[in-house]
Amino acid sequence: MRLTYLLFCLAFPLAAAFSSPPNILFIASDDMRPQLGCYGDTTVKSPNIDALAKRGMVFQRSYVQQALCSPSRISMLSGRYPATTEIFEIGRTLRTTMPDITTLPQHFKNNGYHTRSLGKIYHVGIDDDASWTVPAWHSQKPRTSAATQEAVKKFMSEARAKGVEIPKNGKGSRNNAIPAFEAVDCDDADLLDGDTAVNAIAQLKEHAKNPAQPFFLAVGFANPHVPWISPKKYWDLYDRSALKLATNEFLPKGAPQFAATSGNDFRGYANVPQGDLPEPFKRECLHGYYAAISYVDAQVGRLLAALDETGLAKNTIIVFWSDHGYYMGEHTWWGSKHNNYEGATRNCLVIATPGMKHAGEKTDALAQSVDLAPTLTELCGLPASTGFQGRSLKPVLDDPNATVNDAAYSWYPKAGYLGVTMRTDKWRFVEWTKPGAATEHELYNMVHDPQNNLNVAAKPEHAKIIEAFSKRLREKFPVQEFKNPQAK
Structure with a gap:
């Protein structure tokens, strides 16, 4: 073991900072946008993630x-772009399209690590047994x-008594009986995320x-996903009257109508008014969202x-990651x-290694979730x-x-189109393609x-930029067609 570790240190100088092959604690949060103290927000109470940021580095453009x-999650855990996984929807598992793939945690498992998933890492019900040493665990x-x-x-x-089919989401689903927000008089461990933390701590011990x-322990929290x-x-940490509402409550101007949309899952919860939301209700929503962030924190x-x-x-690399942005x-x-807009695709990313040289600093380097697989592989000295x-x-x-990246890429299917966005230092460029339809473009000055x-995108002075970006995008990712196997 000593000779093996000596060779490990010689091959990977970072290993000299560790007493043995480093562990990984990977923490994931659902629907948490970069609205934390370490990202410059002065409203949200996030002292613990902020403390982690002081140990590590905050990626401001992830x-x-x-x-x-x-x-x-499938893209991040596989280290592959959606153009490769061909999974653009919730439902299929990764091995539906890539049966022989080696995922990020599986790569660690194959190299002697104990890998375990607690909580929401892959999507609940869409896991990957080959990634983990033991089956994934979910709190009850x-x-x-x-x-x-x-x-x-x-x-x-009552629905069953009437013979009514109960969908998973939307109108008629169980969400219709759940409020979009709720303050519960209970201990942390009485609810799912607190119980996940309890079990993760037991695993660490x-x-x-x-x-x-060495271990790769992935811990996923369900908040601050609605409800x-x-x-x-x-909730008591916040003064609702002091919360600031968005200043751009209008759709992106000049965007294709099908592109300038978002999900409507929120509208299916019990206490959500239909139509325009009154200001007091908007503040309650923000209050609930911030409280959920603080609960995860x-x-x-x-x-x-x-x-x-x-x-x-002293021997564990920590990653804090959220699965995408969010609109409030x-x-x-x-x-x-x-x-495919900035608010949806930009996420939280903090990486901390023991004794790191630039602890507490921030970077504007463009980062992508697919970068985590090669990053952790290199930090731990794996092949x-x-x-x-x-x-x-x-x-x-x-x-x-x-x-390390001159651009970050994201995908989204809408109305039969498949949109691919390229986020550069200055621009967000989106190209929408659909068989039999004209290609649509969006361009935003970041x-x-x-x-x-x-x-x-329609401004004449940007014609050459559109042409150059389209050529550059399609040299890397040829035009694809969105095929939904669940569509009837």
Whole structure:
């Protein structure tokens, strides 16, 4: 073991900072946009993630490869673009399209790591057994209050008695009996995310008993995905009257009508008014969302404390990642993502390695979720995987001013079109293609229009930019057709 580790250190100098092959603690949060103290937000209370940021580096321009839970997670965990996985919707597993793939956690498992998933890492019900040493674990604790659970039971019972089919989401689903937000008088561990943290801490303590066995532990939290339900103490952190509403409550101007849309899942919850939302209700939504963020933040704090208490911190790389951005009133969209704009595709990413040179710094380097697979592989000194399509971010961790990507790419299907967006330093370019239809374009100036309020693709002075970006995009990703196997 000593000779093996000596060779490991000689091959990968970073390993000298570790007492043995480094562990990975990968923390995922659902629907958390980069609205944290470490991202410059002064409203949200996120002291624990902010503390993690002081240990590591904040990637201020990190992007997912699709603004939808399952495709985003599959892309990140496989290290492949959606153009390769061919999964653009929730439903299919990765091995439906790539049966022989080696995923990121599987690569670690194949190289001697104990890999485990707790909570939402792959999408719930769409997991990948080959990625994990033991089957994925999910808490059986509820996300809602006891009163809401009873309301759901009554709703389901009455629907079945009437012979009504109950869909998973939308009109007629169980969500119709669940409020979009709720403050629950309970302890953290009484709800799902708190219970996930409890079990993750227990797993860390088990690993501490056998420090010679490196681990890849993935811990996924369901919040702040709607419904925004959390213990009341997190609601008490905020003054609702002081919360600021979005200033761009209008659709992107000049955008194709089919493109300037987002999901409507939020509208299916019990207490959501139809039509325009009154201002007091908007504030309640923001209040619930921020409280849900703070609830997750507290669980992250417990995980970090467990690392410190067990002594694992000195030999563990920590990643905090969210699966996409989120809209809370911008462009009239609430509790949603589902498109190719900046607000949907930009996510949280913090990477911390023990004793890192640039701890506490931020970088504007463009980063992609597909970059995590090669990054963690390199940081841990594992053999490179030729299947990973991203680029290692280690040069950026060594120098925040370094650049590894000249663009970040994201996909989204809409109305039979497949849209691919290319986010460069200055521009967000989107090309929409559909068999038998004219190609549509969007172009947003990220310097002057960071929220994508005005599509300038039709302006004559941008014709050459559109032409150059289209050529560059299609040299990397040839035109694809969106084929939904679930469509009838």
